Amino acid sequence: MTIPDVPVYNHAPVTKEDLDWADLATIDMSNADTFEGRQALVKQVHDALKNEGFLYVVNHGLTQEQTERMFNLSDYAVENVTEEEKSRYVSKIREEGTYNGYKPRKLWHISNGVHDEIEQYNMNFRDILTKEHPQPLRPFVSEIDAFMKEAHSRIFNNLMRIIAMSLGLDEEHFIKMHDHSAHAETFLRFVKYFPHSEDDEEKSQNVWLKGHTDANSLTLLFSQPVSALQVMTKDGKWKWVKHVENAIVVNIGDSMEFFTGRYYQATIHRVRQPPADQRGFSRVGLIYFVMPHDEEDLHPVVESPLVKQMDLTKMRFIGGKVPRMEEYRRTRIAGYGNTQPKRAGAREDIEEEDFGGVVVQHYN
Numbered sequence: 001m002t003i004p005d006v007p008v009y010n011h012a013p014v015t016k017e018d019l020d021w022a023d024l025a026t027i028d029m030s031n032a033d034t035f036e037g038r039q040a041l042v043k044q045v046h047d048a049l050k051n052e053g054f055l056y057v058v059n060h061g062l063t064q065e066q067t068e069r070m071f072n073l074s075d076y077a078v079e080n081v082t083e084e085e086k087s088r089y090v091s092k093i094r095e096e097g098t099y100n101g102y103k104p105r106k107l108w109h110i111s112n113g114v115h116d117e118i119e120q121y122n123m124n125f126r127d128i129l130t131k132e133h134p135q136p137l138r139p140f141v142s143e144i145d146a147f148m149k150e151a152h153s154r155i156f157n158n159l160m161r162i163i164a165m166s167l168g169l170d171e172e173h174f175i176k177m178h179d180h181s182a183h184a185e186t187f188l189r190f191v192k193y194f195p196h197s198e199d200d201e202e203k204s205q206n207v208w209l210k211g212h213t214d215a216n217s218l219t220l221l222f223s224q225p226v227s228a229l230q231v232m233t234k235d236g237k238w239k240w241v242k243h244v245e246n247a248i249v250v251n252i253g254d255s256m257e258f259f260t261g262r263y264y265q266a267t268i269h270r271v272r273q274p275p276a277d278q279r280g281f282s283r284v285g286l287i288y289f290v291m292p293h294d295e296e297d298l299h300p301v302v303e304s305p306l307v308k309q310m311d312l313t314k315m316r317f318i319g320g321k322v323p324r325m326e327e328y329r330r331t332r333i334a335g336y337g338n339t340q341p342k343r344a345g346a347r348e349d350i351e352e353e354d355f356g357g358v359v360v361q362h363y364n
């Protein structure tokens, strides 16, 4: 089979604006393949997860060339597949609570009648090689699978080993719950954000993807030049995440918050309109979301002395009932961005909802 040429995706130039940047730690993973190398990173990772919940990793082993190739394919999946094929491979988000496949634009409600302008093609690590994909993507499936496997074994596994150590657990504690040995919803996301109309920008107060925590364990977001991602600091302020060349922006999601009894808390983040000098450009993304096996109960790991000392009555579990991963991710994915009214939270800009027995907040 001859592999077709994939056009180079030109990201917008880096913004020249001096935005209110988040102060995130940078973890150098050059030596993370050895036990000593990982041990040397424990304190830094611990402090970053405790304070910001977001960090950068650099020297992670994937080259700029490898990630740029995936960004090109990310754009290709949106631009080189017909609408007819997209609808044939549409993901069963509402029906089954899975992202696997195409997410069409305008599925999610933001506010005041404004819907998202985001297209995605999501590929699950468990079935990427056995599932059928749109014809233009087929020549690249084994390459994409190899990229995911490398991200998983080198970056995700080593980070999870460091996190386990930071909790006083055996290094391997979290590895088996996230591997290929059972069904997990872990996936790679190709995504393209399109600009909103002026009218929509006003109605939605420039929000492109509402504030949320991720439901999974760890998210590896490959840094790209269009500034739009913001994280909420502990004192409730939105700060911009700055682009770092060939870095991966890492954050923990709800599953790790549950496993750690809130010792580490998932950080709220959102996507908004880019600064003036990047407006009018599209924004192509590449994100690897790692989830625990569907069959895992999301209870705190009390073998950890740090988790054991936490007040477990403060968990977001409704009625103290520990959810299973499958139930939690299905209701979260199916219910996200619905138009039904939700009950107001403690603050006016926060909406709360019950997802699979867990209180989940959405921020505007």
Ligand SMILES: O=C(O)CCC(=O)C(=O)O
Residues within 6 Å of the ligand: 209, 214, 221, 228, 229, 269, 270, 271, 285, 287
């Ligand atoms: O596109 C981004 O920068 C972040 C997207 C995000 O938060 C998500 O897809 O969960």
Ligand SMILES: [Fe+2]
Residues within 6 Å of the ligand: 212, 213, 214, 269
């Ligand atoms: Fe997210």
